[in-house]
Amino acid sequence: MHLARGEPARARRRHGAELEAALLDAAWDELTERGYAALTFDAVARRAGTSRPVVNRRWATKDVLVREAIARANDRFTLVDPDTGSLRDDTIALLEQLNEAFVAFAAVMTARLATFFEETGTSPAELRESLVSGRWPLIESVVNRAVERGEIDASKVTPRIVSLPYDLLRHEALMNVEPMSPAAVREIVDTIFLPLVV
Structure with missing residues (x-):
């Protein structure tokens, strides 16, 4: 299959730990650039190249997501x-x-x-x-x-x-x-x- 000029390539679907790592990295980037108050699940999802329901299924609240994003950044x-x-x-x-x-x-x-x-x-x-x-x-x-x-x-x-x-x-x-x-x-x-x- 050939893509027409200007047509974006379809992103490879990620699952499990790989997807969670991408979401946490996106949350860390949002946190460092915009701060906690401005961080949203929608923004994290967009940055990670996925949808908000994917984020909501893993984290019920923003503070839990942020705690885990900070922990991942620290672990790296x-x-x-x-x-x-x-x-x-x-x-x-x-x-x-x-x-x-x-x-x-x-x-x-x-x-x-x-x-x-x-x-x-x-x-x-x-x-x-x-x-x-x-x-x-x-x-x-x-x-x-x-x-x-x-x-x-x-x-x-x-x-x-x-x-x-x-x-x-x-x-x-x-x-x-x-x-x-x-x-x-x-x-x-x-x-x-x-x-x-x-």
Whole structure:
């Protein structure tokens, strides 16, 4: 069969996990571009190349769709354990991996989700916890390896100190909505974090 000039090709029909992933990606794109208040099932369906009933069959409410879209966007970003043999270099490597991701999520959480938090009665802190909890074991393991090597003083290590470099990175992302410079990442590690643990 030949298409007439200008006639659009028929999209391949998607099913199951593939269709759900396309819908969640479309919801994330709508969220980042338009914000929660302006996001609609119709817009998500259009962006995903399907119909609104397809969206409605999977998600009863917009907030549930958005939660799952955020979770999928978060799951696509994975941390790689640098394991350089040095706490300084491991921490810098993890901060550099998180830099772009924090900015993307900071933009959504500050400018795009105000109505979501109002409607659901939740807070940015609760959403942040759901996003970072899966990465915390790797961050802790970097510090634990440094303790085992005798590189840092275990008596000075507390959960707040371990999270400090990442909290500072997140704060910068929220305030500036742009990646931190490599020099600033190293400054956090060299002048704030390491002096607290050695």
